[in-house]
Amino acid sequence: MSMTSAAQFQAVSQVFGDFTAVDAIDLTIPEGKLTTLLGPSGCGKTTSLRMLAGYLRPTSGRILIRGEDFTTAPPEKRNLGMVFQSYALFPHMSVADNVGYGLKLRHVPGPERAKRVTEALEMVGLAHLAGNRPKQLSGGQQQRVAIARAVAIAPNLLLLDEPLSNLDARLRLQMRAELRRIQSETGLSVVLVTHDQDEALEMSDQMVVMKDGRIQQQGAPQEVFPAPANRFVAEFLGYENFIPTGTEWVTVRPEHLDVRRRSGSSETVDGLTLDGHVTDLAYRGVDVLVTLAAEAPGSPDPVRLVADLRAANAPDLRIGDEITIGAATGHLVTLPA
Numbered sequence: 001m002s003m004t005s006a007a008q009f010q011a012v013s014q015v016f017g018d019f020t021a022v023d024a025i026d027l028t029i030p031e032g033k034l035t036t037l038l039g040p041s042g043c044g045k046t047t048s049l050r051m052l053a054g055y056l057r058p059t060s061g062r063i064l065i066r067g068e069d070f071t072t073a074p075p076e077k078r079n080l081g082m083v084f085q086s087y088a089l090f091p092h093m094s095v096a097d098n099v100g101y102g103l104k105l106r107h108v109p110g111p112e113r114a115k116r117v118t119e120a121l122e123m124v125g126l127a128h129l130a131g132n133r134p135k136q137l138s139g140g141q142q143q144r145v146a147i148a149r150a151v152a153i154a155p156n157l158l159l160l161d162e163p164l165s166n167l168d169a170r171l172r173l174q175m176r177a178e179l180r181r182i183q184s185e186t187g188l189s190v191v192l193v194t195h196d197q198d199e200a201l202e203m204s205d206q207m208v209v210m211k212d213g214r215i216q217q218q219g220a221p222q223e224v225f226p227a228p229a230n231r232f233v234a235e236f237l238g239y240e241n242f243i244p245t246g247t248e249w250v251t252v253r254p255e256h257l258d259v260r261r262r263s264g265s266s267e268t269v270d271g272l273t274l275d276g277h278v279t280d281l282a283y284r285g286v287d288v289l290v291t292l293a294a295e296a297p298g299s300p301d302p303v304r305l306v307a308d309l310r311a312a313n314a315p316d317l318r319i320g321d322e323i324t325i326g327a328a329t330g331h332l333v334t335l336p337a
């Protein structure tokens, strides 16, 4: 069986002293797609990227690029484009010379180099600033130059390590769309490292969720988000409702929780039903954090649930209200403890 892959990690580990930063990860980076490595600070994202780029040799395992073993090859043999959180431009060079730097190193002749620099700068909308120095540019423009520089060499892979983290919130959103456009225009295989779950959901063809040097779950956002593999992934993706059911947890989105004042007759619903009284409330705009002293068996502690307030029949709750919270089976996600 042959499968196109831009790169592959095969049981790759990185051990620093007695600390395992990356723990035997197996990962395929598909060709022509955007893959994100997502996880909290310290989970091993940058270390994984540095091993792929050749700046760090794996303690064990193999790294393949387009099917060939590159585990011990130096960075310059891999032809990868890299962009970091800091723009890392050469301050004494013009924008054009920054973008052409990698081409010069590769002995691309002058006229061809000029053409590719112009193309790369046009792609990021900065051709008119070719003669400027980096310090004359805004942060967002500098990051575009760094992207143009990485793309100009026509890399096997484009590696981006938190490239949007230093930008302000509005620009960050704009650059998400721009990076997606650049990826689809160039057809490059991109690996993007981020700790921002919204960024990963919005940008990824494939997302890889990591924790403590291990992959927790991978797949398209449309696969991962509705079916988190465990409580860590669920929490990291923003799920807040965790209801104990003995040996497992059940989670449900706020908009799928049905909150009602308790009436005398207890309905039987197919799914989750929790009866209790409200012990605390926190208004949060579109939703409300309800702390419920529930009468559910096996949950001695109050259950904290976030319910959506936009539902047409959402009751106006007060502390002490007797309520029933329900969710249909189809909306429940069971998580191993």
Ligand SMILES: Nc1ncnc2c1ncn2[C@@H]1O[C@H](COP(=O)(O)OP(=O)(O)O)[C@@H](O)[C@H]1O
Pocket: 016, 021, 039, 040, 041, 042, 043, 044, 045, 046, 047, 048
């Ligand atoms: N050169 C190093 N020596 C020792 N520990 C390191 C080194 N590089 C990274 N680490 C540790 O490995 C873990 C993973 O780091 P890193 O890959 O940078 O995480 P992330 O990019 O996900 O925030 C962290 O605990 C970090 O402190």
Ligand SMILES: [Mg+2]
Pocket: 045, 046, 047
């Ligand atoms: Mg990092």
